[in-house]
Amino acid sequence: MTHELKNIIKEYQQATLKGQECVLATVVALDGSSYRRPGVRMLILQDGHMVGAVSGGCVEKEVVRQAQSVFNDHTAKIMTYDGRYRLGCEGVLYILLEPFRPDLKYLEAFTGILKQRRGIKVTSYFEKKEASNKQFGSTIDFGDTVLPMHPNFEPGEGLELFKQEMEPCFKLFIIGAEHDAVQLNALASQIGWEVTIIAPPAEEKNILDFKGAHEFLGIVPEQFPIHSIDDRTAIVLMNHSYSKDLNYLMVLKETQPIYLGLLGPHSRREKLFNELLERSPELSFEFLDSIHGPAGLNLGAETPQEIAVAIIAEILSVKRKQDPIPLKDKKTGIHD
Structure with missing residues (x-):
């Protein structure tokens, strides 16, 4: 999973040079089975370009469509995708869509972690239902500091948590x-x-x-x-x-x-x-x-x-x- 986030950050840096905003999609929960498990991510650029994937390919177009509201109001949201009738995977995906604007401190910390071959811990805050909420979002624990995926994000209380430990790249x-x-x-x-x-x-x-x-x-x-x-x-x-x-x-x-x-x-x-x-x-x-x-x-x-x-x-x-x-x-x- 670390290499996927590594590619996402690389593409984000290229996108910002072109003045494009980005939204990060993360599968944070799953009922039943699916092509991929919670913790997979993809980046959506403002022009509709995608980096990564959260499924075998059927979900991504809907994710891009749903991400438009996040681009418009900069408010994170949970979308659901029921694959039981479309994917044949017998599962319901809960996908967190959040503004993705890691600052310089975040980018430097991530680069340092890669060089030191240390693991990181990602925590996503959400509710298991379709909703928009500025208190939805994710943070990364780099060991000596915890930083949000976008500036000024502060998680709300009483939300569900998806926690993921990501090991160094193989x-x-x-x-x-x-x-x-x-x-x-x-x-x-x-x-x-x-x-x-x-x-x-x-x-x-x-x-x-x-x-x-x-x-x-x-x-x-x-x-x-x-x-x-x-x-x-x-x-x-x-x-x-x-x-x-x-x-x-x-x-x-x-x-x-x-x-x-x-x-x-x-x-x-x-x-x-x-x-x-x-x-x-x-x-x-x-x-x-x-x-x-x-x-x-x-x-x-x-x-x-x-x-x-x-x-x-x-x-x-x-x-x-x-x-x-x-x-x-x-x-x-x-x-x-």
Whole structure:
């Protein structure tokens, strides 16, 4: 969710340069089921342009229509959308529409939180019925300060609360710069992950070759930023070089990313592990067991694009602690 708010703020800053006002839409409650859950957001610009989505696409036009009153009177409101007869999702959405005008202090605090990779807490104040009220709205707790989504907002008493904790953006290190790395970056960036590409200093590529990437580092294995690995970090080794992968494994052997993937067949993996143990006899078997090699789920992937899908799917399954199965075989709800 953090990456969606990150994109919303980026678009808001561009909109203000053009003199456009903005309204923020947030799903704050749900009766039944829906395509997406409470906490999703979209930004509506005064010219009708939308950033993000609150559903699979059917709700958005109505949200834009309902937002017009907020543009006119600058008063937040709750709208409802009954999808039982239109979406087939068997749910009723309660969507908070509020003026979105974060000030400089808010923007600076948000930028700082992203850099520090700290979480934030969002609280939205509303009533679970269609109504307009200047005391409806949202605030963000940045840890050391709580700031509103628009200046001078003060929540009313006795309102319902929707509280959401938003973790730092998920981070992916791609070690390698070949065509399959380009495809993996494209997919990971599209779903909102912060991607860092790592390649040898002599590599004839740069960040312009990796659309959407957060960072490009031309470094040797010993310069890998170990300190930046946390429990929301995945690493995929895809150098197409046995020696380079071995050197990176030597550097990463004391780390604990949530996911460490290794491209290549089982035989290559075993050879790497054997040589790694020869160089570091004290190496724990837990580290070796934690490596996903060959990286990716068994989807029958063949092309670089398909391989990227298989790797992303496996990372998601590890991140969400899921045992991948067809949804048709799942006995509980999709999001349970």
